[in-house]
Amino acid sequence: MKGKRTTRQRLQVLEAVRARNDHPTADQIYLDARRADGKISRGTVYRNLAELAAQGEITHARIPGADRYDLRQDQHYHLYCTRCGQVVDAPIAYRPEDDAAVEQATGFQITRHRLVFEGLCPACAAANHHKPAPREELSDHTNHEGGITHAPEQVCRHPDGEEPSRSL
Ligand SMILES: [Zn+2]
Ligand SMILES: [Zn+2]
Known part of the structure; x- marks a missing residue:
């Protein structure tokens, strides 16, 4: 069966x-x-x-x-939060006239188009606002030319990153 x-x-x-x-x-x-x-x-x-x-x-x-x-x-567009990954429907109508315009301009037989708006959802945007992004500019002090024979041990890590594991 x-x-x-x-x-x-x-x-x-x-x-x-x-x-x-x-x-x-x-x-x-x-x-x-x-x-x-x-x-x-x-x-x-x-x-x-x-x-x-x-x-x-x-x-x-x-x-x-x-x-x-x-x-x-039905055909519709989506919003995608690049932080939490949630997907919701965009509250605007599908535009079949865009398919027609592109078809006319290119000769492609268009069946549909897809559109995804990317950004932060309201919750993630609010969280982002309260906590500044932990992205630190790497300032250009790595370029010490000449003279230094023993560079001090440098540990590069983000302030909120994991503790580097030490093997010694
Ligand atoms: Zn989000
Ligand atoms: Zn949907």
């Missing part, structure tokens, strides 16, 4: 996607689906995700870091 099993697994994967609205990665879907069915394999989940996306049941969003899946079926 291969067909029945395939259909059931397809539905399990689809339900796992529809159960969340945070643009999960394929791996998150796999973990959710496995909670419902301990025997479902990662390969099965990934294959079903790809097929569901190809059929337009779900949307496949290319986001830096990992591809995400989306229960929305």
